[in-house]
Amino acid sequence: MLELRSISKRFGGVVATDDVTLDVKRGEVHALIGPNGAGKTTLIAQVAGDLGSDRGAILFEGADLTRATQHQRVRAGLARSYQITSIFRRFTVLDNLALAVQARSGSSFSLWRPVAAETALAEEARAIAAEIGLSGREAAIAATLAHGEQRALEVGLALATRPRLVLLDEPTAGMGPEESQGMIALIERVSARVAVLLVEHDMDAVFRLADRVSVLVSGRVIATGAPEAIRAHAEVRKAYLGESAAA
Amino acid sequence: MHRAAPLAVLVLALAFPLAVHEPYYLSFASRILVYALAASSLNLVLGYGGMISFGHAAFVGTGAYVSSMFIAEGITSAWIGWPAAVAASAAVALAIGAVSLRTRGAYFIMITLGFAQMMFFLVNSMKAYGGDEGLSLPARATGLGIDLGSDVVFYYTALALLAAGVYALHRLAHSRFGRVIGAIRENEARAEAIGFPVYRYKLACFVIAGAAGGLAGVLLASHGKYVNPNVLHWTQSGTLMVMVILGGVGRLWGGIVGAAALLGLEDLIANHRVEWLASMLPNYQQHSGLGVGIVLLAIVLFAPQGIAGAFARRRRA
Amino acid sequence: MSWVLILEQLLNGLQFGLMLFLLAAGLTLVFGIMDMINLAHGSLYMLGAFLAAALVQATGSFVLGVLLAVPATAVIGMLLEVSVLRTLYARDHLSQVLATFALILIFNEAVRIVWGSDLPLSMPAALSGPVELLPGMFYPAYRLLIIGVGAAVAALLYLLVARTRVGMLVRAGASNREMALAMGVDVRRLFTLLFGVGAALCAVAGALLGPLLAVQVGMGENILILAFVVIVIGGIGSIRGALVGAVLVGLVDTIGRAFLPLLFGLFFQPRVASAAGPAIASVLAYLLMVAVLYFRPRGLFPARG
Numbered sequence: 036m037l038e039l040r041s042i043s044k045r046f047g048g049v050v051a052t053d054d055v056t057l058d059v060k061r062g063e064v065h066a067l068i069g070p071n072g073a074g075k076t077t078l079i080a081q082v083a084g085d086l087g088s089d090r091g092a093i094l095f096e097g098a099d100l101t102r103a104t105q106h107q108r109v110r111a112g113l114a115r116s117y118q119i120t121s122i123f124r125r126f127t128v129l130d131n132l133a134l135a136v137q138a139r140s141g142s143s144f145s146l147w148r149p150v151a152a153e154t155a156l157a158e159e160a161r162a163i164a165a166e167i168g169l170s171g172r173e174a175a176i177a178a179t180l181a182h183g184e185q186r187a188l189e190v191g192l193a194l195a196t197r198p199r200l201v202l203l204d205e206p207t208a209g210m211g212p213e214e215s216q217g218m219i220a221l222i223e224r225v226s227a228r229v230a231v232l233l234v235e236h237d238m239d240a241v242f243r244l245a246d247r248v249s250v251l252v253s254g255r256v257i258a259t260g261a262p263e264a265i266r267a268h269a270e271v272r273k274a275y276l277g278e279s280a281a282a
Numbered sequence: 283m284h285r286a287a288p289l290a291v292l293v294l295a296l297a298f299p300l301a302v303h304e305p306y307y308l309s310f311a312s313r314i315l316v317y318a319l320a321a322s323s324l325n326l327v328l329g330y331g332g333m334i335s336f337g338h339a340a341f342v343g344t345g346a347y348v349s350s351m352f353i354a355e356g357i358t359s360a361w362i363g364w365p366a367a368v369a370a371s372a373a374v375a376l377a378i379g380a381v382s383l384r385t386r387g388a389y390f391i392m393i394t395l396g397f398a399q400m401m402f403f404l405v406n407s408m409k410a411y412g413g414d415e416g417l418s419l420p421a422r423a424t425g426l427g428i429d430l431g432s433d434v435v436f437y438y439t440a441l442a443l444l445a446a447g448v449y450a451l452h453r454l455a456h457s458r459f460g461r462v463i464g465a466i467r468e469n470e471a472r473a474e475a476i477g478f479p480v481y482r483y484k485l486a487c488f489v490i491a492g493a494a495g496g497l498a499g500v501l502l503a504s505h506g507k508y509v510n511p512n513v514l515h516w517t518q519s520g521t522l523m524v525m526v527i528l529g530g531v532g533r534l535w536g537g538i539v540g541a542a543a544l545l546g547l548e549d550l551i552a553n554h555r556v557e558w559l560a561s562m563l564p565n566y567q568q569h570s571g572l573g574v575g576i577v578l579l580a581i582v583l584f585a586p587q588g589i590a591g592a593f594a595r596r597r598r599a
Numbered sequence: 600m601s602w603v604l605i606l607e608q609l610l611n612g613l614q615f616g617l618m619l620f621l622l623a624a625g626l627t628l629v630f631g632i633m634d635m636i637n638l639a640h641g642s643l644y645m646l647g648a649f650l651a652a653a654l655v656q657a658t659g660s661f662v663l664g665v666l667l668a669v670p671a672t673a674v675i676g677m678l679l680e681v682s683v684l685r686t687l688y689a690r691d692h693l694s695q696v697l698a699t700f701a702l703i704l705i706f707n708e709a710v711r712i713v714w715g716s717d718l719p720l721s722m723p724a725a726l727s728g729p730v731e732l733l734p735g736m737f738y739p740a741y742r743l744l745i746i747g748v749g750a751a752v753a754a755l756l757y758l759l760v761a762r763t764r765v766g767m768l769v770r771a772g773a774s775n776r777e778m779a780l781a782m783g784v785d786v787r788r789l790f791t792l793l794f795g796v797g798a799a800l801c802a803v804a805g806a807l808l809g810p811l812l813a814v815q816v817g818m819g820e821n822i823l824i825l826a827f828v829v830i831v832i833g834g835i836g837s838i839r840g841a842l843v844g845a846v847l848v849g850l851v852d853t854i855g856r857a858f859l860p861l862l863f864g865l866f867f868q869p870r871v872a873s874a875a876g877p878a879i880a881s882v883l884a885y886l887l888m889v890a891v892l893y894f895r896p897r898g899l900f901p902a903r904g
């Protein structure tokens with residue numbers, strides 16, 4: 036569904052992404068793991084269109100999105116959530132989600148009609164709020180949410196665009212064990228209908244959710260395979276899993 | 283602000299010429315109305331859109347000059363001159379915005395300023411229309427079924443256009459478009475990431491604001507029957523910004539309150555002698571800029587939300 | 600169109616550019632390190648010119664007057680920084696614009712109250728004559744002085760920024776403020792000092808240009824905007840960019856004004872040429888800025904990586 040071919044990116048003298056070839060199949064959850072500084076977020080940024088690649092191609096459902104702008108990729112069904120929460124802090128939870136719904140439903144060059152009157156937007160936003168577990172917090176201003184709730188909203192914004200593939204960048208970042216369970220359950224539900232490229236440090240999440248795992252070290256993919264195979268992979272253990280005790 | 287307040291202000295504004303007959307005050311009030319429109323148009327792009335445009339005077343000036351040029355050439359019908367002037371301002375805003383919005387932050391501020399200065403110099407050298415001495419008009423435009431030459435009629439015309447403009451701003455702010463612009467101001471990167479072509483929205487906002495500014499410019503030139511290149515100078519852009527910031531950035535009444543406050547303050551200092559100040563500095567009234575500057579500085583340092591903001595906060599408290 | 604004329608205009612452009620550099624250097628550092636838009640920078644330039652004019656009158660000596668005006672302006676600049684400007688660093692650009700715009704108003708009126716709308720300042724008699732640079736080519740001695748001083752200051756600044764410890768701290772601050780702070784640089788004191796230096800540079804430019812451009816209230820606004828154009832072209836935060844940008848703008852503006860009307864006269868009818876020529880010449884600097892920003896949206900030598 037998503038194909039990355041030889042994606043490369045360097046910043047001055049630093050090679051951030053080194054000839055990455057990766058694919059995500061329809062209906063799959065593909066986890067991307069690697070030590071800090073491996074270039075995971077940089078890669079996500081390139082797939083989402085935040086950052087341009089120096090070389091390589093990005094194909095999504097057959098279409099070449101390499102030169103597409105970010106908003107064009109979203110229209111094509113490719114959405115992204117951020118590692119560092121990036122929501123509309125002064126908007127309410129409902130308005131945050133309604134905004135994302137608005138983005139893909141009709142033209143927003145409507146200058147006169149009050150948007151508050153559009154009940155369809157609000158209804159769909161409410162449905163998404165329920166899915167991400169924020170039903171009781173719809174009227175809360177996003178900035179007042181607890182960290183875990185903000186992370187949920189973060190993912191919710193990506194989901195509200197009705198993507199066919201979603202790029203989740205460390206969704207459980209900064210979450211305690213209970214909150215993480217909630218997020219993992221959410222991703223599990225979502226993965227039933229949306230393909231997922233999941234960047235994570237939380238190994239529990241990775242091994243519960245992933246169909247396949249790729250390991251990124253210093254910008255290169257050193258291994259791809261089923262979770263168990265990766266766990267046993269010698270080079271991976273050396274480079275990465277050896278750092279965390281319980282695997 | 284309390285719900286009834288806008289209505290009360292409108293009633294007062296409508297009654298004003300009936301109660302006050304002094305021509306100076308009528309003219310002064312009209313001037314406030316015109317600047318309120320200009321400042322409100324800047325508020326759209328600055329307050330609602332979050333774009334710090336330092337070249338808004340270019341659009342006000344374009345409206346002022348194009349409408350004046352029509353009259354100077356003998357075409358006195360407002361039906362022709364005014365829409366043409368507004369269209370010209372929109373076109374200039376489109377051109378300037380298309381280039382400027384590809385930059386951001388401080389560079390955006392500078393490039394909008396640069397463009398406005400370019401327009402200033404260009405207009406300054408148009409000898410055919412007065413050059414640096416400006417252009418005096420024989421009369422105000424005609425048409426619209428009214429006699430714009432009458433100061434009272436002009437006042438009501440300006441009031442009508444200002445009211446319409448602010449109402450349109452209100453509708454815009456609550457529309458789909460307004461919500462997107464608000465989102466862009468709040469978090470531009472995420473707005474793009476959820477599928478909005480941000481550049482297009484910013485440009486549209488910029489052009490609408492430019493057109494509205496042009497309308498204000500038309501009224502400005504019409505009011506004094508005179509236009510000169512200074513209306514395009516960057517210090518004029520600065521003055522408009524001061525009005526918006528003073529009145530409250532991003533607040534519906536920001537432009538109106540700011541224009542009234544700044545012009546009122548200047549007038550107060552220049553025309554109403556305060557004895558104890560005079561005892562310190564005999565001709566302080568010729569230095570109204572000092573007082574205005576001090577008040578402005580104080581407001582920035584101590585009341586960052588502007589006047590309208592201070593009111594809103596007090597109501598919520 | 601003789602070579603003498605061209606050389607003369609090139610020198611004029613260089614002279615103007617170097618003075619612009621003095622203004623731009625201080626401005627770009629304030630903007631680059633503290634991310635502050637300081638519209639009142641032009642007011643320091645005006646203050647320097649007025650102080651110089653007043654002191655020259657009082658002491659009877661051009662040199663003494665200028666030499667006293669510079670540190671005086673620096674002190675005023677530092678006082679301003681410590682009292683008012685420091686509180687603006689944390690604020691958003693909009694607040695900075697309003698506050699410093701207010702300062703312009705205050706300074707303009709204050710100067711008007713103390714000295715009136717303008718003060719005479721004439722160049723020292725010894726330098727009011729021409730110097731023969733090449734056989735048959737004469738150039739005003741005073742302008743040569745300006746070029747000399749400008750170049751010397753530029754060299755001094757380069758040495759300061761590139762070779763001293765303070766300079767290194769400044770460059771570190773310009774390229775990554777948070778990092779510099781984290782490394783314990785006492786940015787507050789460094790900054791006040793920097794501001795003082797910037798004010799001193801403004802005063803030098805104001806005092807030297809005074810005899811040529813007239814010392815009057817409002818002189819700051821006109822040149823301030825060109826200084827901003829310079830730092831945008833050069834790249835905010837970069838002294839090297841400020842120098843390159845300033846010389847570019849100085850040359851383009853001067854040569855444009857001198858030769859564009861002539862050039863237009865060659866191709867267009869006199870009526871068009873006499874209107875369009877000066878008009879386009881006066882906007883050349885801005886066109887240059889737009890062109891540079893189109894290809895390099897962050898200027899020629901952006902300080903931040």
